[in-house]
Amino acid sequence: MSQLQTASPLPAQQASRTLLDVSGVTLRYKTETSLVTATERVSFDVAASDRFVLLGPSGCGKSTLLKGVGGYLRPSEGQIRIKGHEVTEPGADRMMVFQEFDQLLPWQTVLENVMFPLVVARKLTRRAARERALAYIEKVQLGKFADSYTHTLSGGMKQRVAIARGMAMEPDILLMDEPFASLDALTRRQMQDELLRLWDETRFTVLFVTHSIAEAIRIGSRILLLSPHPGRVKAEVRDVEGVSFEDGSAARLEKEIHDLLFAEPRLDG
Amino acid sequence: MAETSHGARIIMAPPAISATTLPVELELRAVERLWSHAFLRKSLLLILLGVFWQVYARVLDNSLLFPTLGETLASLWENVRNGTLPLRTWTSLRVLFIGYAAGIAVAATLTVLAIGTRVGTDFLETMTAMFNPLPAIALLPLALIWFGLGTGSLVFVLIHSVTWAVALNTHSGFLGVSRTLRMVGRNYGLKGLGYVRRILVPAAFASILTGLKIGWAFAWRTLIAAELVFGVSSGKGGLGWYVFENRVLLDIPAVFAGLLTVIVIGLVVENVVFRSIEQRTVRRWGLQG
Numbered sequence: 001m002s003q004l005q006t007a008s009p010l011p012a013q014q015a016s017r018t019l020l021d022v023s024g025v026t027l028r029y030k031t032e033t034s035l036v037t038a039t040e041r042v043s044f045d046v047a048a049s050d051r052f053v054l055l056g057p058s059g060c061g062k063s064t065l066l067k068g069v070g071g072y073l074r075p076s077e078g079q080i081r082i083k084g085h086e087v088t089e090p091g092a093d094r095m096m097v098f099q100e101f102d103q104l105l106p107w108q109t110v111l112e113n114v115m116f117p118l119v120v121a122r123k124l125t126r127r128a129a130r131e132r133a134l135a136y137i138e139k140v141q142l143g144k145f146a147d148s149y150t151h152t153l154s155g156g157m158k159q160r161v162a163i164a165r166g167m168a169m170e171p172d173i174l175l176m177d178e179p180f181a182s183l184d185a186l187t188r189r190q191m192q193d194e195l196l197r198l199w200d201e202t203r204f205t206v207l208f209v210t211h212s213i214a215e216a217i218r219i220g221s222r223i224l225l226l227s228p229h230p231g232r233v234k235a236e237v238r239d240v241e242g243v244s245f246e247d248g249s250a251a252r253l254e255k256e257i258h259d260l261l262f263a264e265p266r267l268d269g
Numbered sequence: 270m271a272e273t274s275h276g277a278r279i280i281m282a283p284p285a286i287s288a289t290t291l292p293v294e295l296e297l298r299a300v301e302r303l304w305s306h307a308f309l310r311k312s313l314l315l316i317l318l319g320v321f322w323q324v325y326a327r328v329l330d331n332s333l334l335f336p337t338l339g340e341t342l343a344s345l346w347e348n349v350r351n352g353t354l355p356l357r358t359w360t361s362l363r364v365l366f367i368g369y370a371a372g373i374a375v376a377a378t379l380t381v382l383a384i385g386t387r388v389g390t391d392f393l394e395t396m397t398a399m400f401n402p403l404p405a406i407a408l409l410p411l412a413l414i415w416f417g418l419g420t421g422s423l424v425f426v427l428i429h430s431v432t433w434a435v436a437l438n439t440h441s442g443f444l445g446v447s448r449t450l451r452m453v454g455r456n457y458g459l460k461g462l463g464y465v466r467r468i469l470v471p472a473a474f475a476s477i478l479t480g481l482k483i484g485w486a487f488a489w490r491t492l493i494a495a496e497l498v499f500g501v502s503s504g505k506g507g508l509g510w511y512v513f514e515n516r517v518l519l520d521i522p523a524v525f526a527g528l529l530t531v532i533v534i535g536l537v538v539e540n541v542v543f544r545s546i547e548q549r550t551v552r553r554w555g556l557q558g
Contacts, residue, residue: 072452090455100449106554107471120467121457151555 019205020046020069020173024078027061027068038064039231041078044224046173049203053220055210057261061231062209066177069207070096082172092121095166099178101158104150104165110137111146114165122169136168137161139198156187163195167204174206180215192218213254213261217243225261235260336522344522345529354511354530361492361507362534364420368427369488373481375428376435381465383436384443397437405430405491409498423495430491431484438480442473475551482543486535493531 022045027038038061046052054062067073069080071090080087082094095117097103104113111133118129137146140160150158159179166174180188192215199206210216216223223237237257243249303309319338326337336344348354379396382389405426412422446469454468470477496509506514508531515523551557 070452070456072455090452090458092456092458094456096452096456098449098452100447102447103449103453105450105453105468105471106556107474107550117457120459120463149554 017047018045019048019050019083020207021081022065022069022078023081025065025068025075025080026077027064027073028076029064029073037230039068039226042226042231042233043078044233044236046205046207046222048205051199051206051208051219051221053208053210053216053223054226055213055216055220055223055257055261056226056231056234057228058211059228059231060226061228062211062226063177065226065231066096066175066207066209069173070094070175092117092169093172094175095169095171097159097162097166097174097176097179099181101155101182103162104158106150109147109149110142110153110161113150113161114168117165117169132168133164136164139167139201140164140194154187156183156191159183159191160194163198167198167202170204172205174204176206176208178209178211181210181212188215195219213257214250216240216257217250217253218245223257225257227261333519333521336525340522341525341529344520345526348523348526354526357506357508357511357527358530358534361496361509364423364507365427365488365492367420368424368492369431369485371424372428372431372484372488373435375432376439376480376484379432379436380439380443381462383440384465384469385461390440393436393440397433397440400429401433401437403429405487406494406498409495423492426491426495427488430487434483434487435477435480438483439473439477442476442480443469445476446472474554475556478543478547478551482539485538485543489531489535489538 023043024041025043026040028035029038030036042061042065044052054065056062064073068075069082069087071087071094074088087094105116108116111130114133114137115126115129118124118132119126122129124132134143134146137143140163142157142160142164145153145157150161153161162179163176166176180191183191195206196219198204208216208219210219217240220237220240223240225234225237226232227234237253240253243253245251297305323338326332326335326340329335332340345354379389379393383393384390408426408429409422412425416422416425450468450472454464459467492507493509493512496507497513508527512524512527512531515521515527547557
């Protein structure tokens with residue numbers, strides 16, 4: 001069974017397994033007219049092989065938080081550390097998978113898209129990059145499309161290429177920003193299952209942003225619940241693997257999370 | 270599947286019966302297929318225009334005003350054979366390439382600076398706003414004072430004609446590169462020139478190509494116009510000068526031949542050079558329909 005902690009503050013467990021450590025992070029960004037506080041003093045830590053989900057309604061700063069971990073945004077308070085090093089800029093040790101289909105480089109074929117960061121960022125030789133890229137393209141079942149240009153692929157296939165590209169880099173952590181949100185419902189289910197299958201094979205660490213409670217339960221092993229305006233940690237759900245979609249426990253957890261996220265503020269103290 | 274729990278029934282469709290009267294794909298007739306080639310349709314139009322030209326000039330019967338197509342082609346052939354026209358063409362093209370390349374280099378420098386700094390952006394925007402409406406040929410008198418009668422002046426006006434069109438299109442192309450692609454590039458740790466070369470340039474290539482095409486058209490026009498004003502540098506002029514010279518000599522078929530050459534070169538560059546670059550890049554990448 002999953003355990004749900006209504007937690008503020010969360011027990012800061014500085015275990016040696018900690019891969020990503022986000023402590024007291026406040027993120028602000030400027031719009032044309034104002035300074036928006038996206039998250040306020042958010043803390044969590046991700047261990048290796050976690051499937052860590054950031055879940056919350058729109059406006060809870062989950063995407064901004066992911067961009068912070070990606071290095072696109074400097075925290076105005078607190079620290080983001082990966083393997084003990086502070087994150088200061090984007091880097092290939094944290095590969096991003098975006099929601100948008102245009103994240104693939106249209107001037108490259110599927111194979112070249114997956115090879116490109118391997119050559120540019122990981123400094124592999126073209127031959128080694130090619131071999132590894134092909135292996136991962138095969139893993140996402142796009143072997144037949146390795147030489148296709150990306151505009152000929154469907155949305156789901158594009159997202160699979162993006163996932164293969166991220167995984168081929170074997171990054172410390174894979175950052176996924178609602179990667180399946182633009183897909184149709186059937187494809188989305190298929191992709192969720194495929195992601196889990198890939199995780200079973202390689203046990204990569206993933207930080208996954210979504211606003212769908214069902215998706216969070218399906219994908220995650222741990223779920224961080226964020227409340228909006230500004231984004232604050234509301235609770236963390238652990239041992240999500242334990243719930244089952246057969247016996248109805250997933251539905252009950254979904255209901256509980258839903259009630260928690262949309263509860264009147266200050267009721268749960 | 271009688272023991273399913275849901276209680277709903279699934280009724281399978283009957284298996285498809287053999288092919289209907291019409292196959293899935295039907296070949297069009299030969300004429301229809303030929304007619305669908307724009308190239309063939311346009312060639313036919315050209316032939317019609319040629320016939321019209323020939324008939325009209327025959328009726329007019331004044332080769333000083335309007336020579337026939339036949340006379341023009343004969344003059345063209347003669348001048349190609351004796352080497353005058355190829356030499357003049359080469360003189361023009363050589364200057365054009367120098368000016369075009371230099372113009373692109375200036376545009377590239379300006380745009381890279383513009384993408385890097387805000388001051389650079391402001392500078393580029395102000396400069397393009399100012400100089401884009403100014404026809405390059407208007408700078409020729411000034412160029413003649415600064416660089417004298419010769420290639421220097423021509424190259425100067427050519428740079429001016431190419432730079433702003435290319436810079437403007439490249440810059441707006443860079444600005445149009447999606448936020449996601451930019452983030453992907455930075456995710457790979459790309460920075461500075463590497464980022465420009467590997468992400469921005471290919472992503473904005475459709476727009477850059479448009480700039481190169483416009484720049485080429487401007488340059489070609491400007492060059493021919495400039496050569497009409499003066500063309501003799503070190504004893505041999507270009508195509509514009511050839512046209513001007515033959516008008517003075519009242520060799521009107523040769524004037525027409527010169528103009529025809531200008532048109533043909535323009536068409537070849539547009540339809541062969543740029544078209545094939547387009548096919549290999551933006552069309553293949555699905556960036557342009």
